[in-house]
C-alpha cells in the first residue's frame with residue numbers, strides 16, 4: 001500500500017537525513033519507527049506527507065508515485081495520510097466536537113456526514129461525553145485522543161503519529177496507545193515514530209529501526225532494542 | 229466550490245475584518261481617500277475636456293460683442309466693415325434677445341432659471357466665421373481695433389489653455405494616484421498579514437487535514453477585496469454628494485453661464501461607478517495576493 005523505493009534525503013545544509021530507504025507498509029499494519037535522535041524518523045514522515053521532497057527515489061501510495069505528483073494534489077494526499085503530533089495542535093476556541101468537525105468542514109463534507117461521523121470517532125477515542133468541552137479542560141492524554149479523532153474522521157488509509165506520547169506521563173500515554181490499538185484493530189494502518197521503550201516492548205508489533213538514515217532492523221513482533 | 233464552503237469562506241472573511249478593526253478601518257479609509265482624490269481629478273479633467281470639446285465645435289468662429297446703445301444703423305455698418313476684413317468668410321448677427329433664447333435652449337431643463345432675470349444681461353454680437361483657422365489671429369487683431377466692439381471671444385485661446393491645463397492635471401494626477409494606490413496596497417497587505425498571523429495555527433491544521441490551497445486562500449482574498457469594495461463605495465458617495473453640491477452652487481449662485489458647460493452629476497457618476505468599484509476591489513485583491521505570497525506558504 002505504501003512503499004519507499006531507495007529514498008535518499010539530503011537537506012539544503014548538507015545533512016544526509018535518509019540514505020537508501022526501502023520499506024513496504026502493508027494494509028492494516030501497526031508499525032513502530034524507532035531509532036536514536038537524529039536518525040531520520042521525522043524526515044521519513046515528512047516525505048510521506050509531502051512536506052519535504054526526497055532527493056532521489058520514489059514513494060508509492062496506493063499505486064501512485066507521490067514524488068512526481070504535482071504540489072497541487074498534496075491536499076488530496078493528506079486526506080489519505082493523516083497525522084497526529086506530539087503537541088496535539090487543537091484549536092483552543094473550539095469545542096472538541098468543533099475541533100473534529102473542522103477537519104470535515106475544510107474538505108467540504110456535508111453537515112449530515114459531519115453529524116454522523118464526529119460522534120462516532122469521539123466514541124472510538126472514548127470522549128463522547130466530553131464533546132462540548134474545550135481543550136483547556138482536558139488532560140494531555142485526552143487532548144491527544146481528540147487529535148487522533150480528528151485525524152481519523154476523514155477515513156485516511158494510514159494514520160501517522162510522530163511521538164504522540166512524547167509529552168505525556170506513562171499512564172496517559174497508555175490511554176492513547178489503547179485508542180491507537182483499538183483503531184488499528186478496526187483496520188486503520190498505523191505508523192508511529194517513538195522513543196517509548198516500554199510501549200514498543202509491550203505492544204509486540206512490527207518495529208523498524210533507523211540509524212543515521214538507514215534501516216538497521218525490521219522485525220515483526222519486535223522490541224525497542226535500545227537502552228533509554 | 230460547494231455552497232457550504234462558500235458560506236465558510238465568507239464567514240471567515242468577515243471575521244478577519246472584524247478581528248483587526250483598526251487596520252480594516254485604515255485600509256478602507258485609504259482606498260476611500262485615494263479614490264476620492266481620483267474622483268476630484270476626474271471631475272476636473274472630464275469637465276475641461278467637455279468644455280474644450282464644446283468650444284472646439286465653434287473653432288472656426290470668433291464672437292465680437294458690441295458695446296451697448298449702438299443704433300441699429302451703426303450696427304449694420306459695422307457688420308459690413310467686418311465682412312470686408314480679409315479672411316472673413318461671412319458674418320452673422322446675434323441680437324441680445326436671440327442670445328438669451330439660444331442660451332435658454334442650451335440649458336434645456338434648467339432653462340427656467342433664466343426666466344427670473346430682470347433684464348437681459350447679454351450683449352449684441354457678431355459671429356464672425358473665419359475662412360481658415362490660420363487667419364483667425366489676424367481677424368481678431370482687426371476686430372479689436374473697432375471702438376464699437378467691446379470684447380472679442382476667441383475660442384482658440386480657451387481651447388489651447390484648457391487642453392494644456394487638462395494635460396497637466398492628468399499627468400500630475402496620475403502620479404498622485406499611482407503613489408496613493410501603492411500606499412493603499414501596502415496598507416491592505418499589512419491588514420491581511422495580521423489576519424494570516426492570527427490564523428496561523430488554524431491554517432497549519434487545515435493543511436494537515438487536507439484543505440486545498442484555494443480553500444485556505446479564499447477568505448483572505450475576499451477580505452482584501454471587501455475592504456477595497458467598501459472603500460470604493462465610500463468614495464463614490466463622497467464624490468456624488470461633493471459634486472452635487474458644487475454643481476448646484478456653480479449653477480444657481482455664481483456663474484449661471486457655466487452650467488451648460490459642466491457635466492451633470494449623472495454623467496459624472498456613470499463614468500466613475502464601474503471604474504471605482506473595479507479599482508477598489510482590484511487594489512484590495514492585489515493587497516491580499518501580495519500578503520498571501522509572502523506570508524502563507526502552502
Ligand SMILES: Nc1ncnc2c1ncn2[C@@H]1O[C@H](COP(=O)(O)OP(=O)(O)OP(=O)(O)O)[C@@H](O)[C@H]1O
Pocket residue numbers: 011012013015016017035036037038039040041042043044
Ligand atoms: N529542515 C531541516 N533542515 C536541515 N536539516 C534537518 C532538517 N530537519 C531535520 N534535519 C536533520 O536531519 C537529521 C534527521 O532529523 P529527523 O528530525 O528526521 O530525526 P528524528 O529521527 O526525527 O529525531 P528525533 O528522535 O530527535 O525526533 C538530523 O540530523 C536533523 O538535524
Ligand SMILES: [Mg+2]
Pocket residue numbers: 041042043162
Ligand atoms: Mg523527530
